[in-house]
Amino acid sequence: MDIRPAATLVLTRDTTEGLQVLLLQRTWDAVFLPGYYVFPGGAVDQQEPLAREHALGPADAQISQTLSLDEGGADYMLAAVRECFEEAGILLAVDADGATIGGHHPVHKERQALFAGERSLAQLCAQHELAIPLDRLAYLGHWITPPGPPRRFDTRFFVTVAPADQTACHDGVETIDHVWMSPADALAEHRDGKRLLGLPTIRTLRILSSFESTEAVMRYAHANPPEPFPDQPWPALKKGQQVMLEPGSPAYDEAAKLDPEGEGSTHAEIVPGQPVEVAAGVIRLTAPNPGMMTGPGTNTYLIGHERFTVLDPGPDHAAHIERILELTGGVIDQVVVTHTHLDHSPATAALKARTDCRVFGLSAPAGASQDQTFAPDDQPEHGDLIVTEAGILKTLHTPGHASNHICYLLLDQQLLFSGDHIMQGSTVVINPTDGDMKAYLEALYDLLAESIRFIAPAHGFLMGHPEAVIDYLITHRLAREHKVAKALAQLAPVTLKDLTAVAYDDVPAAIHGLAARSALAHLVKLKADGKAREKNSVWSVTGENL
Numbered sequence: 001m002d003i004r005p006a007a008t009l010v011l012t013r014d015t016t017e018g019l020q021v022l023l024l025q026r027t028w029d030a031v032f033l034p035g036y037y038v039f040p041g042g043a044v045d046q047q048e049p050l051a052r053e054h055a056l057g058p059a060d061a062q063i064s065q066t067l068s069l070d071e072g073g074a075d076y077m078l079a080a081v082r083e084c085f086e087e088a089g090i091l092l093a094v095d096a097d098g099a100t101i102g103g104h105h106p107v108h109k110e111r112q113a114l115f116a117g118e119r120s121l122a123q124l125c126a127q128h129e130l131a132i133p134l135d136r137l138a139y140l141g142h143w144i145t146p147p148g149p150p151r152r153f154d155t156r157f158f159v160t161v162a163p164a165d166q167t168a169c170h171d172g173v174e175t176i177d178h179v180w181m182s183p184a185d186a187l188a189e190h191r192d193g194k195r196l197l198g199l200p201t202i203r204t205l206r207i208l209s210s211f212e213s214t215e216a217v218m219r220y221a222h223a224n225p226p227e228p229f230p231d232q233p234w235p236a237l238k239k240g241q242q243v244m245l246e247p248g249s250p251a252y253d254e255a256a257k258l259d260p261e262g263e264g265s266t267h268a269e270i271v272p273g274q275p276v277e278v279a280a281g282v283i284r285l286t287a288p289n290p291g292m293m294t295g296p297g298t299n300t301y302l303i304g305h306e307r308f309t310v311l312d313p314g315p316d317h318a319a320h321i322e323r324i325l326e327l328t329g330g331v332i333d334q335v336v337v338t339h340t341h342l343d344h345s346p347a348t349a350a351l352k353a354r355t356d357c358r359v360f361g362l363s364a365p366a367g368a369s370q371d372q373t374f375a376p377d378d379q380p381e382h383g384d385l386i387v388t389e390a391g392i393l394k395t396l397h398t399p400g401h402a403s404n405h406i407c408y409l410l411l412d413q414q415l416l417f418s419g420d421h422i423m424q425g426s427t428v429v430i431n432p433t434d435g436d437m438k439a440y441l442e443a444l445y446d447l448l449a450e451s452i453r454f455i456a457p458a459h460g461f462l463m464g465h466p467e468a469v470i471d472y473l474i475t476h477r478l479a480r481e482h483k484v485a486k487a488l489a490q491l492a493p494v495t496l497k498d499l500t501a502v503a504y505d506d507v508p509a510a511i512h513g514l515a516a517r518s519a520l521a522h523l524v525k526l527k528a529d530g531k532a533r534e535k536n537s538v539w540s541v542t543g544e545n546l
Contacts, residue, residue, distance in 0.1 A: 002152075003144065003145070003152045003153065003154050004043050004044075004151070004152070004153050004154070005043065005044040005072075005075075005076065005079075005153075005154050005155075006041060006042060006043045006044060006079070006153040006154065006155040006156075007041055007042070007044060007076040007077065007079040007080035007083065007155065007156050007157075007158065008038075008039045008040065008041030008080060008083075008155055008156070008157045008158065008200075009039065009040050009041060009080035009081065009083065009084040009092075009137070009158050009159075009160060010022075010039045010140060010157060010158065010159040010160070010204060010208070011039075011040070011084065011088070011090060011160065011161075011162040011168075012159060012160070012161055012162060012208070012214045012217055013161065013162045013164075013180065013214065014213055014214050015180075017182065018182055018212055018213075019182060019183070019208065019211055019212060019213060019214060019217065020180045020181055020182055021039070021180070021181070021182075021183055021186070021205070021208060022039070022040070022088060022090075022162065022168055022178060022179075022180055023037040023038065023039065023178065023179050023180075023181065023186060023201075024037065024038055024039070024040055024087055024088060024170050024175040024177070024178045025037050025038075025170070025175060025176050025177035025178070025179075026038060026174065026175060026176070027173070027174060027175065027176050028176075030174070031151065032151045033196075033198050035196050035482075036196040036197060036198050036201075037179070037186070037195055037196060037197055037201065038198065038201055039157070039201065039204070040080075040083055040084040040086075040087040040088045040090075041080060041083050041084070041087075041155065041157075042079070042083040042086075042087070043079070043153070044075055044076060044079040045079060045082070045120075047120045047121070047122065048075035048078045048079050048082070048121070049072075049074075049075055050120060050121075050122035051078045051082075051120070051121045051122040051125060051132065052074050052075075052078070053122070054121075054122060054125035054126070054130065054131050054132055055074060055077075055078065055131065055132045055133075055134050056094070056131045056132065056133045056134060056135060057133060057134040057135025057136075058134065058135060059074070060072065060073055060074040060075075063076075063077060063134065066139055066225050067139060067142075067156060067225075068228040074134060076156045076158075077132075077134045077137050077158060078121060078132060078134075080137065080156075080158045081093075081121070081132055081137075082114065082121045085111060085114060085121075086111065086114055086115045086171060087170065087171050087174060087175050088168045088169065088170065088171075088175075088178065089108070089111060089166070089167070089168060089169035089170075089171075090162060090163060090166045090167075090168055091105075091107060091108070091163075091166070092132065092133065092136060092137075092160055092163060093107070093125070093130040093131065093132055093133075094130065094131050094133055095128075095129065095130060096129045100163050100164075100165070101130065101163070101165075101166075102163070102165030102166060103165050103166040103167055105128070106128065107124055107128045107130060110124050110127075115171060115173075136160050136161070137158040137159070137160045138158065138159050138160070138218055138221030138222045139156065139157075139158060139221065139225045139226065140157045140158060140159045140204065140207065140221050140226065141156075141157035141200065141203065141204055141207070141226050142155070142156055142157070142226050142227075142228065142229040143155045143157065143199070143200035143203075143229065144229050144230075144231060144247065144248070154229075154231070155200065157200065157204055159208075159217060159218065159221050160218075161214045161218065168180070182209075183205040183206070183208040183209035184209045186205050187202065187205050187206065187209060190202065190478065191445065192529075193478055193481055193482065193485070193529070196478070196479060196482060197475065198475060199468060199471045199472055199475055202471050202474075202475065203467065203468070203471060206467075229247075230247040230252070230256065231247055232247070233245060233246055233247075234247075234252055234255045234256050234259075234262060235255075235259075235262055235263070235264030236251055236255045236259075236264060236266050236267060236268040237264060237265070237266065237267050237268065238267070238268040238269050239269070242264050243268055245268055249268075250424055250425060250460060250461050251266070251267070251268040251269075251461045253454070253461070253462055253463055253464035253465070254266065254278065254461040254462040254463075255268065256464070257278075257454065257462060257464065258277075258278065269296075270286050270296040270297065270460070270461065271286070272286045272287060272288035272289075272290070272296070272297045272320075273285070273286070273288060273319070273320070273323055274286070275302075275327055278301075278456060278462050279390075279410070279413050279415050279454075279456075280390065280413065281303060281304055281305050281388075281389060281390030281391070282301055282302070282303055282390055282410070282413075282415065282456070283301065283302040283327065284299050284300070284301055284456070285299070285300045285301075285302060285320075285323060285324065285327065286298065286299050286300070287299075287300060287314040287315055287317055287320045287343070288317060288319065288320060289314070289315050289317065289320075289343055293343075293429070294343055294459055295423070295424070295425060295426070295459040295460055296459070296460070297459070298312065298314045298315065298343040298344060298458055298459065299312065299456070299457065299458050299459065299460075300312050300313055300314045300320070300324060300347075301417060301456060302324065302327055302328055303388045303389070303390045303393075303410070304328075304333075304388055304389035304390055305389050305390070306331065306389065307331050307332075307333050307389055308328040308331060308332050308333065308389070309332075309333060309334045309335070309336060309386070309388040309389070309390075309393070310324060310328070310332055310334075310335045310336075310351060310357070311335075311336050311337075311338070311408060311417055312336075312337060312338055312344045312345070312417075312419065312458055313335055313337075313344075313345070313347035313348050313351055314343065314344065314346075314347045315342060315343050315344075315346050315347060316346035316347055316349070316350065317347065320347065321347050321350050321351065324347070324351065325351075325354065325355075330354065330355055331355075332351060332355040332357045333357055333358065334357050334358045334359070334360060334386070334388075335348050335351055335352070335357050335358070335359045335360065335361075336359075336360040336361060336386060336393065336406075336408060337359070337360065337361030337374065337376070337406075338361075338405060338406050338407065338408070338417065338418075338419025338420065338421075338458065339361075339362075339401070339402040339404050339405040339406065339419055339420065340361070340362075340363075340364035340365075340370050340371040340374045340402070340404060341369055341370065341371070341402060341420065342369060342370075342371055344371075344419070344420075344458065345361065345364075345371045345374045346371050346373060346374075348361075348371075348373075348374060349373050349374075349375075352375075358377045358378065359374075359375065359376045359377045359378070360376060360377070360378045360379075360380055360386060361374065361376045361379070361380075361404070361406065362376065362379050362380075362404035362406060363376060363379065363404065364404065365402070365403050365404060365434050366434075367434055370402075370434075380395040380406070381395065381397070382395060382396060382397035383395060383396075386408070388410075390410065390412075390413075391410050391411060391412040391413060392410070392411050392412070393408040393409065393410055393411075393417075394408065394409040394411055394450075395408060396408065396409060396443075396446070396447070396450070397443075398419075398421045398440075398443035398446070398447070399436060399439040399440070399443060400421065400428070400430060400435065400436055400437065400439045400440020400441070400442075400443050400444075401419075401420045401421055401428045401429065401430060401435060401440060402420070402434055402435070403434050403436065403439075405419060405420065405421055405443075406419070407419060407421055407447070409450055409452065413453070413454075414451050414452050414453035414454070415452075415453065415454050415455075415456055416447070416450070416452045416454070416455045416456065416466065417456050418455050418456065418457045418458070419457075419458045420457075420458050420459070421440075421443065421444075422444075422455055422457055422463075422469060422470070422473065423457050423458065423459045423460060424457050424459060424460025424461060424463055425459075425460055427473065427476060427477075428440070428473075429514075429517070429518070430517075430518060430521040431517045431521070432517070432520050432521055432524050435517075435521055436521070436524070436525075437477065437481075437521040437522055437524065437525040438524075438525040438528050438529070440477075441474060441477060441478075441525075444470050444473055444474050445474070447466075447470055448467065448470055448471075452466040453466065454466065455469060480503075480518070480522060481522045481525065481526070483503050484499070484503045484519055484522040484523065484526070485522075485526060485531065485532075486503075487499050487502040487503040488503075488523070488526070488532060488539060488540075488541055489541055490502070492539060492540045492541050493538045493539065493540045494538065494539055494540075495537060495538060495539070496516055496519060496520055496523070496537065496539065497512075497516060499519060499523075499539065500512050500515050500516040500519045503519055503522075504518075504519065523539055530542055
């Protein structure tokens with residue numbers, strides 16, 4: 001799939017209530033992000049270079065250097081300005097006297113012609129003697145759509161102060177609503193499930209929420225251009241042969257971290273029993289229990305140099321236990337467990353018997369999927385610190401997938417051992433009653449407050465860009481919640497089975513039984529939020545509008 005170049009323009013304004021930004025709601029018929037609130041923007045057009053002669057400010061070479069491009073940086077800026085005019089009705093332009101145009105300038109009558117492709121931005125500038133002041137735009141962010149969505153974009157985000165004399169107006173075709181609001185309010189409404197926001201929008205709003213004025217935003221953006229987003233293939237080994245990993249592929253972040261010179265020395269596959277040093281004093285050893293729910297297998301992490309802490313010793317599998325003892329020389333001071341599902345903690349008993357190690361973790365709740373043999377010596381509380389040879393582990397209570405789930409953050413290396421709270425390649429199963437969607441999302445939000453550089457999951461490779469990973473999980477869950485809520489409003493009163501068939505119509509019918517457990521988790525969250533109720537296994541909406 002081709003990755004299309006695109007540009008987005010964040011419009012800001014100062015109000016008595018503080019800084020506000022303009023958000024547009026995409027139509028519900030859109031192929032990409034239907035119903036989501038976004039900043040004005042779209043694909044870079046082939047006619048964009050024609051408008052360069054009407055641009056003021058830095059030349060293309062200087063802009064391209066800022067954007068880490070060989071050429072064409074000015075075209076991204078011009079596309080952002082054009083798309084903003086098409087979608088929001090606001091054109092950043094100056095007339096022949098250098099004055100910013102207002103809302104009554106005759107060029108506004110040409111908006112529809114530009115939108116329809118009958119006129120180009122260059123033609124409008126020539127006809128009305130306008131210039132585009134690119135020096136008023138600042139480079140704010142870079143985002144490449146990860147693999148999976150039906151369309152992928154390589155998008156540059158710019159910010160500018162909205163012209164004071166122009167009024168925003170959505171186009172009624174691609175966008176069906178618009179709103180000016182503070183970044184903090186937009187993020188709060190997203191968190192409450194009231195407004196759909198995509199990953200790059202969330203990240204941009206989070207940056208903007210730190211500023212109180214347009215002047216402060218522009219000063220920051222001009223002084224702090226974003227780091228280039230990974231866009232080059234990375235060499236690695238798979239089945240003994242060199243392969244090139246594309247950005248966004250599962251092994252990419254790990255290969256780039258462990259092989260920064262790109263020599264192709266890392267592996268693009270996880271082999272059970274084969275140790276991999278993923279950080280200083282941290283070895284990943286994967287158990288031989290691959291499957292639909294475990295991926296390539298459950299990762300055990302051996303932390304230390306001469307004396308070891310074993311994190312998630314894994315299932316009660318004799319060969320895996322012997323491999324742990326072999327790699328540590330049997331010198332195991334302690335075992336720490338993220339949770340007590342049967343692929344994570346059962347090997348603890350054997351290690352305890354062989355080494356008399358101290359065991360950290362929370363006792364198992366009731367349930368057939370829980371390891372009732374797990375007997376911790378210490379049950380750490382949220383924020384407790386555990387000393388290891390490789391550094392200090394911070395305990396982070398993260399319920400949701402399991403009520404007793406803990407993540408551990410290796411503070412010095414900013415490495416998060418995420419257990420099953422964050423997995424690679426699939427979303428985590430949230431299965432009531434022990435699974436709790438509301439608690440899961442709250443715990444994800446809490447992780448955003450921690451200093452994390454890499455995530456070491458219980459299933460899969462190291463993951464970089466932790467904020468993006470966490471934002472994706474939150475956005476994915478809230479988008480599904482929105483679909484569940486819409487189906488409930490449409491069908492209520494309704495059984496779980498009938499609701500699942502509609503809310504998960506994009507999921508194969510063969511796995512609707514599993515999807516129903518996820519649907520139930522969302523319904524339980526909606527009930528906790530006061531938006532749904534249940535009686536005799538039939539679900540209805542409350543008086544609050546969903």
